[in-house]
Amino acid sequence: MLSRNEVIMDSNEVTLVVSDLDGTLLDSQKNVGQRTKEAIEDLKNKGILFGIASGRPVESIIKLSKKWGIDDSISFIIGMNGGAMYDNRLHQKEEFANMDGELLLSVIKFIRQGVDKHFGKVHFEVMDGNTRYVEWSSPYTLENADLYGEAEVIKDLDSYMPGRRFDKLIIRSDPQDQPALIEYSKGYQSPMFNAFATANDLFEYVDPQINKGYGLQKICDHYGLDLAHVVAFGDEANDVEMLSLAGNGVAMKNATLPARMASNIILDHTNDEEGEARYIQDEILANAKGELDTPYVKMG
Incomplete structure (x- = not known):
C-alpha cells in the first residue's frame, strides 16, 4: 500500500x-x-x-x-x-433531513434552461426512499433503477413536487456533458442545498448539513x-x-x-x-x- x-x-x-x-x-x-x-x-x-x-x-x-x-x-x-x-x-x-419540493423544483427549472444550449438531455430523478420520481423513462433508466433496487415512477414534477418533501435530487447526464452541466449549475446557488458529482454521469443536490x-x-x-x-x-x-x-x-x-x-x-x-x-x-x-x-x- x-x-x-x-x-x-x-x-x-x-x-x-x-x-x-x-x-x-x-x-x-x-x-x-x-x-x-x-x-x-x-x-x-x-x-x-x-x-x-x-x-x-x-x-x-x-x-x-x-x-x-x-x-x-x-x-x-x-x-x-x-x-x-x-x-x-x-x-x-x-x-x-429532507428537502423542500419547491426548492428542488426551482433547481430543475434552472437546469432545464441549459438543456440543448450548454449540455444535452438530462434525466431528473427526485428521490423519496427507494422511489425515483421522473418526467420520463427509457429502457436504460428502468434497467438502471432495477439494478439499484429502486422503482421509477413518472410524474408531472411541476405539479407533484410543491408541498412535498424529498430526500434529494439526482441529475443523470451523458458523462461527456457532465463538466458543462456542473459549470452551468454554478449559476444557481443557495445555502439551502449542496451539489456535487457522485459518478461521472450523476450530479446530486442534497441538504447542506x-x-x-x-x-x-x-x-x-x-x-x-x-x-x-x-x-x-x-x-x-x-x-x-x-x-x-x-x-x-x-x-x-x-x-x-x-x-x-x-x-x-x-x-x-x-x-x-x-x-x-x-x-x-x-x-x-x-x-x-x-x-x-x-x-x-x-x-x-
Missing part, C-alpha cells in the same frame, strides 16, 4: 469499518467479489462492525445486500449520502464508538468528509483526486482487484484482537 502519512491507528484498535459501494466495495459489474465477502464476514467474526455508506436509499441497499450475499455481515447502513442510517440488527431506521461524514458521526454516536478507531474506504468526492473524519481514511487506487487528498492511505489495488478486501485481510484482520463485546443502542 502507498501511504501519504503515518498510519494513525494500530490495526488491533479498529472497532468499525465503513465502505462506499460503487468504485470501492463493488466491482465494475456492480458485484461483490468472493474475497470481499470472506473479508467482511471475518470482520463480523472478530466483532468488528462493518457497514456501507452510500448515496443510495437505505431500502435499496437492504435489498441489494441480500442479492450480493453480504446482508448477514452488515451491521449498519448509511444511506442518502448521510441523510439516513439503519441498524441492520435492530431493523431500525433514522432520517436526519448532510454528507457521509455526518452519517458516520451519527453511527459512531449510536454505537458509542470513537471515530479514531474507524477505517473508511472510498473513491469519490462524496466520500471526502467520511475519509477525513475516520481514524484511517483509505482511498482506492482508482479514487479521484479529492478522495485521495482526504485519505491517509492510498491502496495499490482497484475495486476490480478487490483492493478493500486485501487491506482488510492484510492490515486489519491479520492484527486484530479477539471478539469485541459491542453494545447495540436503540435509535431515537
Whole structure:
C-alpha cells in the first residue's frame, strides 16, 4: 500500500469499518467479489462492525445486500449520502433531513434552461426512499433503477413536487456533458442545498448539513464508538468528509483526486482487484484482537 502519512491507528484498535459501494466495495459489474465477502464476514467474526455508506436509499441497499450475499455481515447502513442510517440488527431506521419540493423544483427549472444550449438531455430523478420520481423513462433508466433496487415512477414534477418533501435530487447526464452541466449549475446557488458529482454521469443536490461524514458521526454516536478507531474506504468526492473524519481514511487506487487528498492511505489495488478486501485481510484482520463485546443502542 502507498501511504501519504503515518498510519494513525494500530490495526488491533479498529472497532468499525465503513465502505462506499460503487468504485470501492463493488466491482465494475456492480458485484461483490468472493474475497470481499470472506473479508467482511471475518470482520463480523472478530466483532468488528462493518457497514456501507452510500448515496443510495437505505431500502435499496437492504435489498441489494441480500442479492450480493453480504446482508448477514452488515451491521449498519448509511444511506442518502448521510441523510439516513439503519441498524441492520435492530431493523431500525433514522432520517436526519429532507428537502423542500419547491426548492428542488426551482433547481430543475434552472437546469432545464441549459438543456440543448450548454449540455444535452438530462434525466431528473427526485428521490423519496427507494422511489425515483421522473418526467420520463427509457429502457436504460428502468434497467438502471432495477439494478439499484429502486422503482421509477413518472410524474408531472411541476405539479407533484410543491408541498412535498424529498430526500434529494439526482441529475443523470451523458458523462461527456457532465463538466458543462456542473459549470452551468454554478449559476444557481443557495445555502439551502449542496451539489456535487457522485459518478461521472450523476450530479446530486442534497441538504447542506448532510454528507457521509455526518452519517458516520451519527453511527459512531449510536454505537458509542470513537471515530479514531474507524477505517473508511472510498473513491469519490462524496466520500471526502467520511475519509477525513475516520481514524484511517483509505482511498482506492482508482479514487479521484479529492478522495485521495482526504485519505491517509492510498491502496495499490482497484475495486476490480478487490483492493478493500486485501487491506482488510492484510492490515486489519491479520492484527486484530479477539471478539469485541459491542453494545447495540436503540435509535431515537
